[in-house]
Amino acid sequence: MPPCKNAGMLKLIKAHRLGILAWVVLCAVGSAVLGRLELAQTRDAFETDARIVHRLLSQRAVQHDAILATLALLQAGADNARPEQRLPAVYPQILTVRRRDRDAAWDEPRFAAADIQSRTAKRAVLADTDFANGRYWVVLHADTSYAMQIDMRSLVQWSEWPMRVESNPARVTLEAAGQYFVLQAGAPGAKVWRFDFSKHLAADSQPFEVVAVRHVGWAELPWGWMLGWIALVTAVMAGLVAAQGQRVARRRAEELLRFGQVARLNTLGELAAGMAHEVNQPLTAMLANTQAASRLLAESPPDIDTARGAMTQAVQQAQRAAEVVARLRRSVEMPNLASQLRPLDLQAAVRNALYLLEPQLRNCGVDPLMRPAGEISVLADPVAVDQIIHNLLMNAVQALEEVPRAERKLTLTLEADKGQGVLTVRDSGPGIAAEVLPRIFEPFFTTRRGGLGLGLSLCETLATSMHGTLSAANAPEHGAAFTLRLPLARQP
Amino acid sequence: MNAPLSPLIHLVDDDEAVRAALSLLIGTVGLRVQAWAEPQAFIAGFDRNSIGAIVLDVRMPGVSGLTVLQQLVEQGVDQPVIMLTGHGTVDMCRRAFKSGAAEFLEKPVNDDALLEALQNAVRQHVRSRERQQANHVARERYTQLSPREREVLGLIISGLTNKEIGRALDLSPRTVETHRASVFAKLGAESLADLIRRYAAIVESGEA
Incomplete structure (x- = not known):
């Protein structure tokens, strides 16, 4: 960028520095709020999912306790019946079930140890955990003790899983004594924010911890x-x-x-x-x-x-x-207007004057009523016409200021009549006193304090020099009416 | 001081026709007129001892009449000044009177108004010159008094009797009486009232 352009830029920034500051603050605060909302929502969803997972797994663990307890109750009458052998067919997570008959001994020391432990604790206990392969044993001591091997992969009925296992970014594991088994791998990614969830299963027999971790990266903000x-x-x-x-x-x-x-x-x-x-x-x-x-x-x-x-x-x-x-x-002689006449739209000139005087009209509480008659093209000098209309409108505003606000009306009528364009400016002011009316266009004649008395006189001179006329009258009801007549550009 | 036979009016206006016409008009009542076209030439050249008045146009090229008026006042000119203006505003009028103008008249000026103002101004000037003159004479006589006589005069003017003066100055009433007669003689006073009227101010300023 060339230096002058740079300086201009600096000047622009300096002139608007408050605005720029406000813009930066608004953008930053708004974005931060949006980000925090999104993060809070993500955390809520994550925690809800984690609680559902915990509940599902806890239900399973409790189910295992119940199954073992049921087997222990069933043993009494049944000699040869082996109900436990049918369990793997019913429950997909149960791989095998072993039993120790009354007065017999376990063939494997790991079960024997667990049996003793279970008798003391009066509940099922873990016999062996092999998270690397996703297996563990649960043993319950009774007259006839049972041991049940659980397949952790089938622990969950995936249709009930609250997340999409393949794609959900949260990592869910079951952990116990330094071992862990991954239920849901999650997605590695930028680790800017981290949500944690960790809770023991609701079954003492299987003292595992459900651990869920969710990482959120920049990419996940609501850009x-x-x-x-x-x-x-x-x-x-x-x-x-x-x-x-x-x-x-x-x-x-x-x-x-x-x-x-x-x-x-x-x-x-x-x-x-x-x-x-x-x-x-x-x-x-x-x-x-x-x-x-x-x-x-x-x-x-x-x-x-x-x-x-x-x-x-x-x-x-x-x-x-x-x-x-x-x-x-x-x-101070007037320039010869007659040589400068050209066609102009009277209606456009009126609109222009109204636009220029809009603040004064608004202050006065007047809403001018314009009766349009389409384009009226007159032969005139644009500056002179502007000056006449401006003066007539200013006079009307000053007259209207002398009557209560509610009675202030200003009507502008445009028409073509006998080869002339006619503009009538009618106000609802106090009107013109009878003794003033014959002298109203005299130079230096004024009824206003501080007025020079040149405005209307000048207007009349201008109108006459454009081959037109300016006349004043009192309206039939009340107020004054000034009529400007100028020759039409094209005679009909 | 030799007062001229008839008062002299100084007329300052840049317009020759106005100068000529006003000079003629003022002359009809027997006042002498000296007309000036240039304000600076007037200030530099007019006779400050003459009895009379000054007629000054407010609007002149180069220097404003108000400025001339201020210069005259600063230089201690005692002739009354009558201002003339083409379009007098209240503000200008106020400024003129504040600066010490005696009268403020609008152009074109009516003969009665102008001549009456001039005659008033002249009378006022004559009186003020007479007062000055009397003052001057009184001062000169006062200087002829001896210190003791001045003391006695001060006490007489304070309203003390001969006896009281003798006590105050530790003199015998007879000596006081001698001084008193001498004071009256030297000052040319005809009565005690005359003495007090003419010399009270001088005694006070002399003792202050």
């Missing part, structure tokens, strides 16, 4: 959701920035408009002050000369020669004042 969240935050903040930018631009435009108005007023004020001085000097001289003359003539005897000189001076000063006024008029 999709996180990216979605970041996208959402970005979109919302971009929207806010754009809205603020628009607001700033709008405010700036309003400021510019107001500035223009103030500047125009200042120019007028300067002009008026300059004019006052220029005209005042000859007026002062005239007044002093004529008054001196009348005093000289009143003397006895009257000093006629000096008085005549004073009167000559007065005449010269009157001519000087007239010249000042003529020069002033020449310097």
Whole structure:
């Protein structure tokens, strides 16, 4: 990146550093919350699965105890019957069953030892565990003792297993005395977070521990959701920035408009002050000369020669004042509008003026009602038309401010009539007083405090110089109506 | 000090026609007019001892009438100043009076208003010059008193009787009486009231 572009980037970052900070914080916090939620959910699922596994295995172990106990009870009557030989057919996990008849001895020392242990403990005990091959023996002492070999692979009915054995990432093992048997291999992976579960089987005869471990890696975080969240935050903040930018631009435009108005007023004020001085000097001289003359003539005897000189001076000063006024008029003479006329859409001009004055209208609580009549193309000077409409609307707003808010109505009517485009601006203000109406377009005539009385006068001059007219009347109900008529671009 | 025969009005305005017309008008009531086109030339050249008044236009090229007014006040000019303006604002009027203007008139100015203002100003100036003159004479006489006589004068003005003065200054009433007669003679006072009116201020400022 070239250095200037870099600097621009830095400036941009500096200007929006609070926004950028907020964006980073929102993204980070949101993503962290989403990650924590996902992890908590994963842990819950894992622990539920582990508890189900523990319950299934415990049920099996208890079942083994029950089977041995049943065999011990059955032995009494049955001499030759060997019910235990049928067990492997019924229970898939039981591989073989051995017995020691009453008063006989076990042929294998491992059973004999377990038998003694079982007699003391008064419950079944483990005789031999071979987790490497997935086998173990359980022995229960009775008059006729039984030993049962269990196949750990068949310990679980896989249809009841709560997880998909092949694909579930959790590792599940049965552990006892340093040996372990893997029931579910799980998936090795990045080990960032680790969940553990470990619980003894609910049968003392088979003191195994169910151990489940689940590793969670980065890949398992809810990246999709996180990216979605970041996208959402970005979109919302971009929207806010754009809205603020628009607001700033709008405010700036309003400021510019107001500035223009103030500047125009200042120019007028300067002009008026300059004019006052220029005209005042000859007026002062005239007044002093004529008054001196009348005093000289009143003397006895009257000093006629000096008085005549004073009167000559007065005449010269009157001519000087007239010249000042003529020069002033020449310097502010209106450009010849008639040569700049071109077709323009009156309706578009009205809309433009309404748009520019929207803040004032809103402040005043006025919703202008516009009666459109399609495109009305008139021959006019665009700037002059804008100025006239702007002035008429401002006047209407000022008139409306004198009546209660609820009564404020502003109606704009557009129509084509007798080869002229006609715009009527009607307000529901106090209307125009009868004695004011004939003088309303006179220059420097105003009813407003601080008004120069030039607005309507200027509008009328502009309208006339475009071969149009501007007229004022009171509406039949109440309020004032100003009507601007301009020649249509195409005569019908 | 030699006061001229008739008061002199200084007229400062950059417009020749205005100067000529106003000079003529002011002359009809027997006042002498000296007209100035340049404010700086006026400040540098006018006779500060003359009895009269100053008529000053507010709006002049180069230097504002208000600035000229301030310079005059700073230089201790005692002639009353009448300001003329084409478009007087309340603010400008306030500033002019604050700066010491005697009168503020709008152009074009009516003859009665201007002439009355001028005559008032002249009367005011004459009185103030007379007061100054009397003060000047009194001061000179006061310096002729001996220290003892000044002490006696101070006590007389404080309202003490001869007896009380004698006690205060450890003098016999007769000696006090001699000093008292001498003070009255040297100062040209006709009565005790006259003495107090003319010399109280001087005694107080002299003793302060």
